[in-house]
Amino acid sequence: MRMLLILAAVAQVTVIPRAVGPAKDYPIRAVPLTSVRITDSFWAPKRETNRTVTIPHIIQQNEVTGRIDNFLKAAKKKPGPYQGQRYNDTDVYKIIEAASWSLAGHPDPALDKKVDELVAIVGAAQEPDGYLYTPRSVDPANPAPGAGPERWSWLHTSHELYDQGHMIEAAVAHYSATGKRSFLDIAIKSADLMVKVFGRSARRDVPGHEEIELALVKLHRVTGQQKYLDLAKFFLDERGQKHSVEHPQFEQGSRFFMYNDLAYRQDHAPVASQTAAVGHAVRASYLYAAMTDIATLVESTLIPVIHSLFADVTEKKMYVTGGLGADERTEAFGAEYALPNRAYAETCASIGGILWYHRMFLQSASAKHYGALERTLYNGYLSGVSLSGDRFFYQNPLVSDGRQERSAYFDVACCPANLSRLMAELPGLIYAQDKETLYINLFIGSEADVALGGVPARIRQETNYPWDGKVTIHVDPQRPVRAGLRIRMPDWTSNPTASALYRFTDTTDRAPVVMVNGSRLTGGDPTGGAAEAGAYREWRKGDVVTVDIPMPIRRVLANDKVAEDAGKAAIQRGPILYALEAVDNGGSLKDLKLPLDTPLTSTFRPDLLGGVDVITGKVGDRTVTAIPYYAWNNRGKGEMAVWIPY
Ligand SMILES: [Zn+2]
Numbered sequence: 185m186r187m188l189l190i191l192a193a194v195a196q197v198t199v200i201p202r203a204v205g206p207a208k209d210y211p212i213r214a215v216p217l218t219s220v221r222i223t224d225s226f227w228a229p230k231r232e233t234n235r236t237v238t239i240p241h242i243i244q245q246n247e248v249t250g251r252i253d254n255f256l257k258a259a260k261k262k263p264g265p266y267q268g269q270r271y272n273d274t275d276v277y278k279i280i281e282a283a284s285w286s287l288a289g290h291p292d293p294a295l296d297k298k299v300d301e302l303v304a305i306v307g308a309a310q311e312p313d314g315y316l317y318t319p320r321s322v323d324p325a326n327p328a329p330g331a332g333p334e335r336w337s338w339l340h341t342s343h344e345l346y347d348q349g350h351m352i353e354a355a356v357a358h359y360s361a362t363g364k365r366s367f368l369d370i371a372i373k374s375a376d377l378m379v380k381v382f383g384r385s386a387r388r389d390v391p392g393h394e395e396i397e398l399a400l401v402k403l404h405r406v407t408g409q410q411k412y413l414d415l416a417k418f419f420l421d422e423r424g425q426k427h428s429v430e431h432p433q434f435e436q437g438s439r440f441f442m443y444n445d446l447a448y449r450q451d452h453a454p455v456a457s458q459t460a461a462v463g464h465a466v467r468a469s470y471l472y473a474a475m476t477d478i479a480t481l482v483e484s485t486l487i488p489v490i491h492s493l494f495a496d497v498t499e500k501k502m503y504v505t506g507g508l509g510a511d512e513r514t515e516a517f518g519a520e521y522a523l524p525n526r527a528y529a530e531t532c533a534s535i536g537g538i539l540w541y542h543r544m545f546l547q548s549a550s551a552k553h554y555g556a557l558e559r560t561l562y563n564g565y566l567s568g569v570s571l572s573g574d575r576f577f578y579q580n581p582l583v584s585d586g587r588q589e590r591s592a593y594f595d596v597a598c599c600p601a602n603l604s605r606l607m608a609e610l611p612g613l614i615y616a617q618d619k620e621t622l623y624i625n626l627f628i629g630s631e632a633d634v635a636l637g638g639v640p641a642r643i644r645q646e647t648n649y650p651w652d653g654k655v656t657i658h659v660d661p662q663r664p665v666r667a668g669l670r671i672r673m674p675d676w677t678s679n680p681t682a683s684a685l686y687r688f689t690d691t692t693d694r695a696p697v698v699m700v701n702g703s704r705l706t707g708g709d710p711t712g713g714a715a716e717a718g719a720y721r722e723w724r725k726g727d728v729v730t731v732d733i734p735m736p737i738r739r740v741l742a743n744d745k746v747a748e749d750a751g752k753a754a755i756q757r758g759p760i761l762y763a764l765e766a767v768d769n770g771g772s773l774k775d776l777k778l779p780l781d782t783p784l785t786s787t788f789r790p791d792l793l794g795g796v797d798v799i800t801g802k803v804g805d806r807t808v809t810a811i812p813y814y815a816w817n818n819r820g821k822g823e824m825a826v827w828i829p830y
Pocket residue numbers: 530531532533578597598599600602
């Protein structure tokens with residue numbers, strides 16, 4: 185039996201030939217969510233809450249706030265003016281996307297019927313030539329504020345193309361999940377209009393809020409049509425060309441004032457020279473995801489640029505929770521190491537980050553991109569929703585004076601449905617494959633139908649992650665096959681740094697142990713930053729891989745340049761960042777200190793917060809208690825802190 189430890193960061197360049205679809209795509213493909221079923225006790229209940237509570241709640245909120253009526257008004261099936269913000273259409277699209285992906289994993293005739301009804305309403309609002317933007321169509325003479333006087337006239341504020349992008353993504357999801365063409369045909373009609381309107385020898389401009397670019401790549405992939413990929417690339421190529429100086433400029437004090445700043449919307453320079461992350465963090469993360477698509481599918485000169493952006497974000501601008509965006513006023517990235525704990529860290533920026541890091545992995549095969557993804561998923565993303573599934577954070581601060589609280593919905597409601605669609609898409613983030621190798625990138629109890637070295641295989645993961653680092657993986661190919669299996673070792677198993685931005689105070693000498701059928705994989709150094717363990721061997725039905733990752737409680741320090749975290753430490757166990765809440769700590773966090781040498785212990789509390797590991801320590805006669813950050817603010821308002829003075 186030949187065994188080989190596969191080193192980290194070995195890029196795979198195999199392109200899998202496909203009968204249909206684009207000629208060129210990512211060298212590694214995600215195992216599609218339709219082939220994966222989550223069965224664990226951490227994510228499966230949250231996904232069931234998403235299906236039974238969050239999705240119906242958001243549909244209902246979209247109904248009572250007039251978001252669905254806007255489509256009926258545009259279709260002349262209801263009287264009255266357009267209601268709400270000019271990007272409210274997307275809240276309907278995103279929940280259709282969430283519902284569609286949810287249907288893929290869990291048939292639900294009532295939800296399926298509801299989605300069909302919503303798609304019909306969207307279709308009725310589409311104008312005969314394909315134009316679909318209810319903030320204008322309801323009353324073209326009086327478009328919603330910021331929408332601009334004519335079609336496509338104020339792209340820097342209108343969110344017209346942002347709306348089209350979410351519509352296309354929802355349509356691709358609906359088609360992929362249900363096989364129905366109803367929504368896809370609407371999206372194609374709209375996209376074909378944009379192909380006619382925009383281009384090098386037609387209308388040249390760029391959207392003020394990115395999203396259309398990555399959506400057009402998805403439409404290209406599902407239709408095989410080159411023109412959509414060309415249009416996505418066009419919108420990237422037009423950045424930094426100062427088109428929007430012709431657009432209206434807004435006076436100080438205007439609600440649109442920030443749109444005057446080209447860097448705010450990543451239009452300050454050509455994408456090839458955007459090597460540092462700037463501006464509104466959601467826009468930026470969607471742009472970087474699209475740049476990763478275009479770098480991989482079309483324009484390889486962008487590859488160093490996306491890697492430079494990733495390093496800039498993860499080494500200088502990312503919260504320890506994975507949150508992105510430091511500036512409360514502009515929702516934007518701050519300067520290097522400017523990470524105030526009141527934060528912005530919009531839920532959508534965490535989601536944008538996850539979508540981007542996933543693409544970075546599929547492009548590079550490097551596990552470090554999944555380190556950023558996992559940090560975000562278990563912390564700055566998951567904090568966006570209450571355990572009940574019907575309350576949401578827009579901002580995800582790392583400290584609270586007790587005033588912050590999740591809301592049932594928002595006037596600007598981008599986050600809730602965005603969070604819901606990612607929860608529904610989660611199975612698609614666990615596994616990836618290329619011709620030779622299967623990649624296990626997240627430890628989530630699940631069953632997956634994959635191709636292992638081209639042979640159909642069933643993978644079954646059993647684990648109590650994130651509370652426990654023991655994972656059993658059953659590998660069952662239909663027939664014996666030589667292939668690689670690469671298992672991501674989380675970056676928090678490394679010594680002493682998880683990144684240049686955050687480091688652990690201690691070192692651990694207990695390395696992860698990976699065994700195949702009881703034989704230990706040897707060689708390599710999973711603690712030295714080598715981020716994957718794996719075996720290239722002949723796999724047979726009944727093979728079992730076991731992974732045992734120690735999960736000590738570790739203190740995290742921020743880079744000395746992060747002023748606000750000086751003299752403070754965070755607590756991490758496994759992928760979970762911890763927070764102190766006043767309710768567990770005598771009603772107040774004032775004057776509370778936790779010396780670095782205070783012994784800490786973890787205890788699983790099935791009765792608390794849906795079942796969590798709680799960390800406690802004794803400081804004098806006081807017991808200090810920490811809970812997972814994602815679960816804060818589920819017991820009323822109160823002070824909270826991630827970074828604790830030591
Ligand atoms: Zn948002």
